[in-house]
Amino acid sequence: MPRLGYAAGFLVCAGLIGYALYLQYYEYQDPCPLCLLQRVVYIVLMAVFLVAALHGPGRVGATVYGGLLFVTAGVGAGIATRHVWLQYAPRGQVPECGPGLEYTLRQFPLPQALQKIFAGGGDCAEVGWRFLGLTIAGWSLVWFFLLGAFAVYLTLLGWKRARPQVQGSKARNLKPGT
Numbered sequence: 001m002p003r004l005g006y007a008a009g010f011l012v013c014a015g016l017i018g019y020a021l022y023l024q025y026y027e028y029q030d031p032c033p034l035c036l037l038q039r040v041v042y043i044v045l046m047a048v049f050l051v052a053a054l055h056g057p058g059r060v061g062a063t064v065y066g067g068l069l070f071v072t073a074g075v076g077a078g079i080a081t082r083h084v085w086l087q088y089a090p091r092g093q094v095p096e097c098g099p100g101l102e103y104t105l106r107q108f109p110l111p112q113a114l115q116k117i118f119a120g121g122g123d124c125a126e127v128g129w130r131f132l133g134l135t136i137a138g139w140s141l142v143w144f145f146l147l148g149a150f151a152v153y154l155t156l157l158g159w160k161r162a163r164p165q166v167q168g169s170k171a172r173n174l175k176p177g178t
Helices: 001-024 031-053 059-088 101-107 112-119 136-162 168-173
Strands: none
Touching: 001 031, 001 059, 001 136, 031 059, 031 101, 031 112, 031 136, 059 136, 101 112
16 A cells, blocks of 8 residues: 555656646746746655655655655745745735746855745746635645645555554464464
8 A cells, every 4th residue: 555655646746747837838827936946846756756656665664755755745835835925925025026046046056046036036926826715836835735744644554564463362372483
């Protein structure tokens, strides 16, 4: 079951990336720098889910993969939270539009570039799409929380699967090596 769960996580992330690309190239919604960072986090999650699905980890591996997935989903949730905050901030508090992600990363050292990216801009505050009252950034936040919770579930499932299940009187009658 954990292998199937990791594969499902991979497919969910692939679907989210696919939908983001659909919105960009067919609905002409250009992603802001925070959107692009969230895509990077989804790609990292997708890669970890894929490696875990192919590996089929035991107890220690499930803990390592679960930790990586949980922390990565937490980073994504942090980025999405900042994005949602910018979308709901009063217009006077939203910084003006800045340069694109690629230019910022080329022109500034990484710490300064990240500071500029997380400051956000007018393009990050734009709301071009809503579903059930949530923006794309809001749905991204929901998915990061769900994927983080799923990572914890898969970790616990990996622990349970790796532990021998011996009960009752059979446990007392077993000899080592049998």
